[in-house]
Amino acid sequence: MAYAAALGDSMPCYMDTMRGVIAHPMLPVCFEWPVQVAMRAQFEKATSLTRDEAMRGVHATHDTVLYRAIRPPERPTTRLTVAGVERRKPGAYMVTRLDTVDEAGKPVCTSWYGAIYRGVEVIGSDAPAKIAPAPTQPIIEEGEPLSECQVDVPAGMAHIYTECARVFNPIHTDAAVAHAAGLPEIILHGTATLAMAVSRIIESEAGKDPARVERVAGRFGAMVTMPSTLTVRMLAREGAVVFFEVLSREGRLAIRDGMVVLRA
Numbered sequence: 001m002a003y004a005a006a007l008g009d010s011m012p013c014y015m016d017t018m019r020g021v022i023a024h025p026m027l028p029v030c031f032e033w034p035v036q037v038a039m040r041a042q043f044e045k046a047t048s049l050t051r052d053e054a055m056r057g058v059h060a061t062h063d064t065v066l067y068r069a070i071r072p073p074e075r076p077t078t079r080l081t082v083a084g085v086e087r088r089k090p091g092a093y094m095v096t097r098l099d100t101v102d103e104a105g106k107p108v109c110t111s112w113y114g115a116i117y118r119g120v121e122v123i124g125s126d127a128p129a130k131i132a133p134a135p136t137q138p139i140i141e142e143g144e145p146l147s148e149c150q151v152d153v154p155a156g157m158a159h160i161y162t163e164c165a166r167v168f169n170p171i172h173t174d175a176a177v178a179h180a181a182g183l184p185e186i187i188l189h190g191t192a193t194l195a196m197a198v199s200r201i202i203e204s205e206a207g208k209d210p211a212r213v214e215r216v217a218g219r220f221g222a223m224v225t226m227p228s229t230l231t232v233r234m235l236a237r238e239g240a241v242v243f244f245e246v247l248s249r250e251g252r253l254a255i256r257d258g259m260v261v262l263r264a
Helices: 002-006 028-046 157-165 175-180 190-205
Strands: 057-066 077-088 091-101 107-118 147-153 213-220 228-238 241-247 253-262
Touching (some): 057 091
Antiparallel strands (some): 147 228
């Protein structure tokens, strides 16, 4: 409920405990993040990655497959695997795979996080990750999107999202840390931007039923500062696949190659 509230999404299916609640499709980031933090702590002890270099990591790509809807009460277990490391122009690109199962050991979701460690070198050969194949991108002619909507990002949203999602990273809440990491100011979490877009797609394309979301993917680009207004643009729909993008207030692509796959 707190996660949905942080997004400004108050649909009854997230809040009405009289009828039983369902989790927002982006909720897995809440139980995946502590595993990411634990990985970083291990890296500081076992690799040459310094704490300063680790702070330069930014979320670049995201892809989550939901095998079923998440309905509390549940006690999931998440396991992380480093799926790939390779050189990119801005720095080292690392992909981690997070597999979550329920108490019976049955799969709940799988996520692939891609992070760019800006200015960090890769030692040794590239080892690209094997990522689940995305549906073919449609040929979208320039012009008007199928639909678009405006989403307000209040001044304190990064702090609210941090506490409600339990996703703690000081580049989103501490201006001094953000500046030290080379950012102009604190920025909104990429997963928050993605989740707000998913909320709008559920409302407009999925009959307000979050259980229909099977997969969410996208690439993060322009930083989202606060306060600001985002534009979510639905570019195309091919069968069960909705393709979208999110523009920052400056008109730059905050999310590109966005995709939501829906169950029938």
